[in-house]
Amino acid sequence: MFDVSQIRKDFPILTREVNGKPLVYLDNGASSQKPDVVIDAVTRAYREEYANVHRGLHYLSNLSTEKYESVRGIVAKFLNAADESEIILNTGTTEGINMVAYGWAMEHLKQGDNIVLSVMEHHANIVPWHFLRERLGIELKWVNIDDNGNLDPQSVIDAIDNKTKLVAITHMSNVLGTIVDVKTICHEAQSLGVATLIDGSQGAVHMPVDVQDIGCDFYPITGHKLCGPTGSGAIYVKAERMVEMRPFLGGGDMIKEVHKDTVIYNDPPMKFEAGTPGIVQTIGFGVALNYMMNIGLNNIAEYEAELKEYALTKLTSLNWLRLQGQPDNRGAIFSFTMENAGHAHDISTILDKKGVAVRAGQHCAGPLMDHLGITASCRASFAFYNTKSEVDTLVEALQLANDLFG
Amino acid sequence: MINNDFQQIIDDFDFFDDWEDKYRYVIEEGKKMPVLDESLKVDSNKVNGCASQVWLHFSNSDKLYFDGDSDAIIVKGLIALLRKLYNGTPIKDLKNIDALENLKKLGLDDHLSAQRSNGLKAMVERIQSLG
Numbered sequence: 117m118f119d120v121s122q123i124r125k126d127f128p129i130l131t132r133e134v135n136g137k138p139l140v141y142l143d144n145g146a147s148s149q150k151p152d153v154v155i156d157a158v159t160r161a162y163r164e165e166y167a168n169v170h171r172g173l174h175y176l177s178n179l180s181t182e183k184y185e186s187v188r189g190i191v192a193k194f195l196n197a198a199d200e201s202e203i204i205l206n207t208g209t210t211e212g213i214n215m216v217a218y219g220w221a222m223e224h225l226k227q228g229d230n231i232v233l234s235v236m237e238h239h240a241n242i243v244p245w246h247f248l249r250e251r252l253g254i255e256l257k258w259v260n261i262d263d264n265g266n267l268d269p270q271s272v273i274d275a276i277d278n279k280t281k282l283v284a285i286t287h288m289s290n291v292l293g294t295i296v297d298v299k300t301i302c303h304e305a306q307s308l309g310v311a312t313l314i315d316g317s318q319g320a321v322h323m324p325v326d327v328q329d330i331g332c333d334f335y336p337i338t339g340h341k342l343c344g345p346t347g348s349g350a351i352y353v354k355a356e357r358m359v360e361m362r363p364f365l366g367g368g369d370m371i372k373e374v375h376k377d378t379v380i381y382n383d384p385p386m387k388f389e390a391g392t393p394g395i396v397q398t399i400g401f402g403v404a405l406n407y408m409m410n411i412g413l414n415n416i417a418e419y420e421a422e423l424k425e426y427a428l429t430k431l432t433s434l435n436w437l438r439l440q441g442q443p444d445n446r447g448a449i450f451s452f453t454m455e456n457a458g459h460a461h462d463i464s465t466i467l468d469k470k471g472v473a474v475r476a477g478q479h480c481a482g483p484l485m486d487h488l489g490i491t492a493s494c495r496a497s498f499a500f501y502n503t504k505s506e507v508d509t510l511v512e513a514l515q516l517a518n519d520l521f522g
Numbered sequence: 523m524i525n526n527d528f529q530q531i532i533d534d535f536d537f538f539d540d541w542e543d544k545y546r547y548v549i550e551e552g553k554k555m556p557v558l559d560e561s562l563k564v565d566s567n568k569v570n571g572c573a574s575q576v577w578l579h580f581s582n583s584d585k586l587y588f589d590g591d592s593d594a595i596i597v598k599g600l601i602a603l604l605r606k607l608y609n610g611t612p613i614k615d616l617k618n619i620d621a622l623e624n625l626k627k628l629g630l631d632d633h634l635s636a637q638r639s640n641g642l643k644a645m646v647e648r649i650q651s652l653g
Contacts, residue, residue, distance in 0.1 A: 459574040459594030469541055477573065491593075492573075520546055521595055 118415040123501050126151040126407075130501060137471030140506045145290050145318060145449055145497030146475050147340045150404070157403040158345055161396045169395055170369055170386075184395050187402035188385070191350045194405045194413075195316075195335060196326040202358065204385045205398050208349030209317040210240040212336025213284075215388065216313055217244035219364040220334075220357065224281060224311075227253035231282045232275045232310075234259045234267050234296075235487045236289045239480040241315045245284065255279070260487070265292040265441025269300040276304075282311045287319025291479045291495065292441035293424075293449035295319070302331040311357065317341060321499075322420055322447040324413035333357045339397065344404035348397035358384045365390035416500040423498055424448035427507045434511065436518050440493055448498035451479070453490060454514075456521035460492040463517050467494075470513035527606040528624065535628050544629065545596065551606075552599030558591035569648050572597070572641025578648060586611045586652065590645075600642050603628070608649055616653025621646040 124130050127149045132139050141149060161183070167176035169184045184205075192200040206212055221231070231245050235258055248254050259275050261267050272285060283305045288295050298319075302312045313334035316325060320337045327335045334357065339348030353361065363370055363381060367390035373380040381387045408416065424447065431439055431450055440451040457463050464476035475495045478485050485491065496510055531551075538544050562579045569576040574594035578601070581587040586608050590601040607624055608616075625642075 457595065458592070458598070461573050462594050462596050465596055466545070469545075516542070520542065520549060 118411070118419050118500075120419065120501065120503055123411065124503075126153070127501055128152060128155070134471040134473070135469050137469075140470075140472040140502075140509045142496040142498060142502065142506070142510060143473045143475050144321075144341070144499040144502075145479075145495060147346070148321070148343050148499055149501070150345070150400075151343055151407055153407050154343060154345065154400045154404045158396055158400045161399050166396070168392055180395060183399045183402075184393070187350075187398050187405075190402040190405050191337075191352075194325070194409060195320070195337070195352050196328055197352050198328055199355065201385055202352055202355055204351050204353060204388045205393060206349050206351060206389070207347045207394060207397075208338035208340065209315060209336040209351075210338075212334070212349065212351035213240055213313065213315065214244045215351065215364045216334050216336075216353075216361075217248055219361040219388065220311075221245075221248055221282060222252070223362055224360065225252055225254050228255070228279055229281045230255040230257045230277070230279050231284055232257045232259060232272060232280055233283075234261065234272065234285050236261055236265070236267065236292060236294065236481065236484045237284070237286055238290050238315065238317065239482065240317070241284055241286060241313075242483065258483070261292075261294070261441075265289070265294050265443040266445075267294060267296050269297045269304075272301050273304045276308055276310055280308075280310050282313060284313040284315070286315040286317075287325070288322060288447055288449075289441075289443075289481075289484075290318045290449065290497075291451045291481050291484055291493070292443055293446040293451075293497075294441065294443040295323070295445045295447055297445075298332065299330050306331055318447070318449070323417045327352045327354075339401035339404065342401070342404055343407060344401035345394075345397040347394045348401035350401075353385070358388075361388070363387050363390065367391040369393070411500070419500055420448050420498065423502060423504065423507070426504050427496070427498065427510075430507055430511050434514060434518075437514060440488055440490070448502075449495065450497075451493040451495045453493050454518060454521065456518060458521075460494045462521060463494045463514070466517035466520060467510070467513045470509065470516065472510055472513045474510075525606070525610060527609075528603075531603060531606060532624075532627050541629070545599075548599035548603065548630070549595055550599070551602035552595055552597075555591075555598065555602040555605065556589055558589045562589070563591065569641055569644050571644035574641070576601070576641050576645060578645060580652065584613055586613055586616060586649070588649070597641065600630070601645065603630075604642075604645060604649065613653060616650060619650075621650070 167180045169181040188200040188203045191203045259272050298314045305312045312332045314332040316335045316337045333354045336351040340346040370390040436455040438453045460476035563577045567577040567579045576592045578590040592598040
């Protein structure tokens, strides 16, 4: 039984006030808050269990290594990967995608090849491909969304040609909340021999993910958006793609033997984890995923769907609010501008005074902003610890802003 | 050293009980401000370091006069307050005006912190650089 009032007790920050008002934290798309179990795990790791991993045979190093390595299995379970060796631990989605760009795409793409992207990608799933465009002379093929913010999987499939080597698409838009039918895209791309990367930065936060069912080759996720510490994350890489990948970062841990003239790399996935990793962050990340799985990813998704419907009804009833996108299948992320506000920062400034934290700006989605014809928007992004009463507070604060600007 | 226009704002603000009235006032000041001609919204008049777009156009004189505009209406109101604080000040006296101190009197100094990207700090720096 999902009880939001009980869940809120797990997050100490939710009891604080901001500007004299109870905090209403609706910036979860940027980063989630942390439950006590994660905060405690991080503290405990430093106070009682800390040493470097994968080196030395002393007690603490073994303990730390065991705790760190167990996270691989937790992530594999969270994403339903076939084997935990398909999980590379890292600092988050940005690192994951850059690793694919340098470690895989740099090896397999040449001048004239292309990568298919949608216009609603986050900069983390755009800029690494621009690097390759600059260095290799590849082409980026952009697929548009429709007027409601839907991405038709067929339009992505239609964009694939005989020069396409990779399709890199978000599971869920960080601006519009659109949930993409990535399974259809990945299965079709696979049958055409094209690799697929699904940006799970938002998607994995809001719905159960099954990478085997989706059929993607790469699925990066971000720990700090999943109730985990900053600087934690992972990427799922299908075993056969892992074999095709060169290491991106060189250093300790990823190496078996180093000589003056030769090197022998460690076996995957260790081959892709150079240097001392974010040990404590990763341990905290594992605890965070277990925390969410204990609540139940389906329970979370169901509750968020209810919250989303409530927020959608309330927000669409404000006729001066310009909601960006009305996708058919969406999560609880809403972007908007306002008839009378000159700039998204006007709105967020007033909301902040009411204790409501939203993000205002471009949301690291320049091409989408261009597509929508706006320079910035406000974004309210919900988590499973938000409530309907917080939706009401948001709406009241928006009404006040509209009144002030009018 | 405060001119009468700005002193008037300080006096008006004394009557306000809450931030909403202050913001309403600031926004109104912005709306009352003379319109900056579109032809003056050029890159050389643009103030960098603002999340929204901000233009300040200075007139050549031994006293400071400027007009301005922003696509954010709260920022536009802040420009209006700065005009009242600064306009007519002899250039040689600019260094004697402490914008932070004066905005503190209005309870708006939180807009001056570096983390706030609305650019008030950048605007004040641009103005003071003329002194």
